[in-house]
Amino acid sequence: MAKEFHTEAIQHPIFKLIGEASDELGVDSYVIGGFVRDYFLKRNTPKDIDIVAIGSGIELAKKVASKLKGKPEISVFKNFGTAMIKHKDLELEFVGARKESYNRDSRKPIVEDGTLEDDQNRRDFTINAMALTLNQENFGKLLDPFGGLADLDKEIIRTPLEPGITYSDDPLRMMRAIRFATQLHFTIELQSLQAITENKDRIKIVSKERIVDELHKILMSSKPSVGFKLMHQTELLPLILPELTALQGIEEKEGQRHKDNFWHTLEVVDNIAKTTDNLWLRWAALLHDIGKAPTKKFHKKIGWTFHAHEFVGSKMVYKLFKRLRMPLNEKMKFVQKMVLMSSRPIILSEDHVTDSAVRRLVFDAGDAVEDLMTLCEADITTKNPRKQKKYKNNFKIVRQKIVEVEERDHIRNFQPPVSGEEIMKTFNLKPSKEIGVIKDAIKEAILEGEIPNEYEAAYNFMLEKGKKMNLKVHSE
Known part of the structure; x- marks a missing residue:
């Protein structure tokens, strides 16, 4: 039989103080919800704590605040009958016990004062409906009318x-x-x-x-x-997320099949969850193949293709974020970039890895190159141990090349060694197409390894390029 009292759960002095305030006001009070659930699960108990009063939650919150040292910040939400106290690292939300009824077209309830039983009835799950008494007489007594504790065990x-x-x-x-x-x-x-x-x-x-x-x-x-x-x-x-379910299914034509990209995607997300806590990189893993549904085609000679699915997928990211009212800022752009570039390191790892290809990868990915590699490694879902080992080894080679090229050529967040202003000054040019042509030529020469990423080499290259374009060096 479950133990009836759990005073060890509410040893923090704040609970005794709330109990005292409740007794002084003559109301019953309880800690309920996630705090109680997580205590029994032996998880770190949350810092946001729900307190239910049989009566006015706002009055109880004011009484508690008056008893706390340092006059804590209290926020009152009269429309909702709730109050919040921030005390040290705790957030205490006080609410009067209530019962709720709903209209069909809204999830906002019509609220009336109620009993603790009414309040527990309105909770979402049995494991979140358990309450511990805070009044002195029954301090720590568990009230679990729906068998939440048994459901935790099961x-x-x-x-x-x-x-x-x-x-x-x-x-x-x-x-x-x-x-x-x-x-x-x-x-x-x-x-x-x-x-x-x-x-x-x-x-x-x-x-x-x-x-x-x-x-x-x-x-x-x-x-x-x-x-x-x-x-x-x-x-x-x-x-x-219809974009995800659109990936489900395997089609076969003339004996040629493609993998089920929906289940593959879920494997990739699980893989990346083992290596990063970056929420937006996890979103990129979830969305990295969404462009495959609209780009899928069958060709007799080569079988199934998903031509330009990364480009199409990156465009779909914007529409998806907008529809779900997600941020359309740098976070969205990061996910777009990851989706757009998601095949680049894979192609690199399958070929002989050249310095120029690595330089281009680092140039295009910038500071996100490590995240991109993490995504691509998570994309290895083959069950063939020999292939898996080969792909992982190839990615190690790509990573090593990135380090070597970066140390030598400093391509990440590339800034041209010769500025547009200097090109204008050297050839006495006004803003024009020629300046862009020269800047691009310098960038391409550095990425291809024709010249090092240094001022002197870039300056001399600029002079040569200008000469070929029939531009005269301006002498002051």
Whole structure:
């Protein structure tokens, strides 16, 4: 039988202080939600803590703030009946216990005052509905009406109420169920999983920002494919990321087949999750092949091709980010760049690696060259051990070449040794096409290894190039 009191969970002095404030006001108070769940999971308990009061959460927050040293910052949200206190490294959110009802076309509830039971009923999952009492009389007593503790032991995600009601009322909970299953390595209860499929179209009333927030958390988990497989299984994925589901399937013509690029993509995302915590690089892994669906063609002589899929995919990244209301700034441009260049190191690794090809790679990728190599290494999903070893060794050679070329030629974030102003001054030119031609010629000569990336060599090359263009050196 589960232990009834868990005072060790709430040893932090803040909980005793909240209990004292509650007793003085004559209200019952509880810590509920993620803090309680993560304590039982033996995870690092979160710094944002939810406190429920049977009465006014705002009044309790004000009382707690008055008892804390250093007059902490308190934010009151009267419309929502909530208040937030930031104290040292903690964020305490106070809310009055409430019951909720929903309109069909909105996930914003109609709220009324309620009991603790009402408040626990409105929680998304049993594992998030557990509460610990903070009042002195029953300090640390566990209230677990839905068997959340047992569900933690069984590692299942289950809703307190009938799942169809839970998901229809607030469809974001469908994404949250999948996210928790991914993060915690839990299984979604079968009835709950079926209810997600049945209510999938309700996801359309959820704001794009909320959906993306859950996508980020799935992508940042240790094995993101779990979440994307569940989204695929419940038919949510085509409603959110149709570009991904378009990659699914294997076609065969005249005995020639191509790989299933959807399942390949999920392998790549899992691979990259082992080597980087860069969210946007993980997005690049997820989207690196999206251009393959619209560019797929069959040719009798050469079989299946995906010509220019990287270029098409990079254009699709912008549309996808815009549709999901994701940032259209440097983060989006980084993902675009990774998708556009995703095959470059692979082509390099298959050929004899020349210095000029490496210089061009470093020139085009700039500071993102390391990220690009990480993406390409994650793209190795062959199950053939001999091929896998060969590809990994080839990438090691490319990486070594990048280091050697960079040390010698300083191509990363390339700035021409001779400026446009100097070209104008040397040949007494006004702004014109000729200046661009000379600058490009110097850049190409450096990238091809014809001249070193140094001022004197570039200056002499400029004079030669000017001579061939019939430009006269201006003498002052």
